[in-house]
Amino acid sequence: MKTTDTPPPADTPPPGTPPVTGTVTAPTTAPRKPAPPAEQSRGGGVLNVFSHGVLVIWALLVTLPLLWAVMTSFKDDRSIFTSPWALPDTLHFENWSRAWTQAHMSDYFLNTLLVVAGSLFGTLLLGSMAAYVLARFEFPGNRFVYYLFIGGMSFPIILALVPLFFVMKNVGLLNTFHGLILVYIAYSLPFTVFFLTSFFRTLPTSIAEAALIDGASHTRTFFQVMLPMAKPGLISVGIFNFLGQWNQYLLPTVLNTDADHKVLSQGLVQLAVSQGYKGDWSGLFAGLVMAMLPVLAAYIIFQRQVVAGLTAGALK
Numbered sequence: 001m002k003t004t005d006t007p008p009p010a011d012t013p014p015p016g017t018p019p020v021t022g023t024v025t026a027p028t029t030a031p032r033k034p035a036p037p038a039e040q041s042r043g044g045g046v047l048n049v050f051s052h053g054v055l056v057i058w059a060l061l062v063t064l065p066l067l068w069a070v071m072t073s074f075k076d077d078r079s080i081f082t083s084p085w086a087l088p089d090t091l092h093f094e095n096w097s098r099a100w101t102q103a104h105m106s107d108y109f110l111n112t113l114l115v116v117a118g119s120l121f122g123t124l125l126l127g128s129m130a131a132y133v134l135a136r137f138e139f140p141g142n143r144f145v146y147y148l149f150i151g152g153m154s155f156p157i158i159l160a161l162v163p164l165f166f167v168m169k170n171v172g173l174l175n176t177f178h179g180l181i182l183v184y185i186a187y188s189l190p191f192t193v194f195f196l197t198s199f200f201r202t203l204p205t206s207i208a209e210a211a212l213i214d215g216a217s218h219t220r221t222f223f224q225v226m227l228p229m230a231k232p233g234l235i236s237v238g239i240f241n242f243l244g245q246w247n248q249y250l251l252p253t254v255l256n257t258d259a260d261h262k263v264l265s266q267g268l269v270q271l272a273v274s275q276g277y278k279g280d281w282s283g284l285f286a287g288l289v290m291a292m293l294p295v296l297a298a299y300i301i302f303q304r305q306v307v308a309g310l311t312a313g314a315l316k
Contacts, residue, residue: 066292073285080281092282099271099286107260108267109290115177115263116245119184123241124234126185127192132222134193135200136208146197152190161254168255175258183251188241195240199233200226235305243295264291 072080073095075088099105134146164183165174173179203226211221227234249265256262262270271280271287299306 066296069285069292070289073282073289075282077281080285095282095286096290098280099283099290103267103271103274103283103287105264105267105271105287105290108262108264111177111261112246112264115180115184116242118177118181119188119245120238120242122181122185123188123192124238127189127237128196128227128230128234129222130189131193131196132200132226135197136205146193149190149193153194157187157250161250165254175256175261177261180252180256180261180263183255184245184248187248187251188245192237192241195237196230196233199230203229232305235302239298239302239306242298246291246295 068085071087072084074091074093075095076092079086079088130149134142168174168179168183173182207229208221208226211225212218216225247265248263249269252263252266256266268284268287268291271284
């Protein structure tokens with residue numbers, strides 16, 4: 001006779017297993033449910049409203065004084081004091097022509113353009129070369145030289161004005177354009193090297209190695225391969241240096257006392273002082289707007305490159 005074995009029930013323990021005296025119960029704690037989408041959207045909405053409100057307030061604090069200065073530059077002196085917040089009845093373009101010719105703002109503008117162009121070119125050239133060597137080559141004293149540049153950022157320039165004056169006087173560079181250009185370059189190099197060193201470290205080394213394998217020298221690799229790749233960083237640090245050098249007042253006041261070599265910041269002070277009791281406030285505001293326009297134009301034109309250069313170091 002053929003028999004079939006029937007398996008024991010699932011809840012029946014196999015033979016030889018001691019009986020279970022206790023009862024096993026499943027955990028009754030339910031998993032924590034995520035917050036409803038309505039609560040999440042409400043919290044994110046409050047944060048967005050707060051952040052946008054802060055940005056709007058900050059934008060008003062920055063733009064309103066600029067717009068007021070531009071508006072005031074087209075008023076006459078009487079309207080400036082009687083209705084300072086009202087729009088000008090008529091546009092007085094003679095304020096700009098008077099500031100440009102009679103106040104010699106054209107000469108100050110040309111001097112500033114010459115000095116800043118030369119110092120900006122020298123700062124970017126020397127700073128990029130030094131930063132590339134510090135970022136790509138290992139040699140004894142690499143970190144020491146790098147930290148010397150970092151220490152230069154923390155050294156206040158006001159402490160070096162007196163010895164710097166006598167050094168410039170002894171070498172015959174006082175009251176000269178090229179002397180002021182050299183001082184601007186030395187003043188801007190620490191920040192430029194610090195910024196570009198971090199930027200050059202993010203660039204891929206395989207491209208430079210491929211150029212060296214193809215027979216390019218280190219000089220050609222730097223100028224034709226690595227420097228074009230560092231264009232966003234160069235534009236970003238160039239904007240910062242341009243802003244600092246264009247608005248520099250302390251260094252030219254001490255090192256550039258010749259009336260024919262004064263820069264724009266000195267010219268604005270000279271315009272305010274030379275007014276005396278005349279009170280040519282309309283011409284003063286016109287000169288002030290003339291000094292602001294190049295900086296505003298640089299930010300508007302290169303704003304995308306500035307943001308790209310500042311964020312490129314975070315991506316590797």
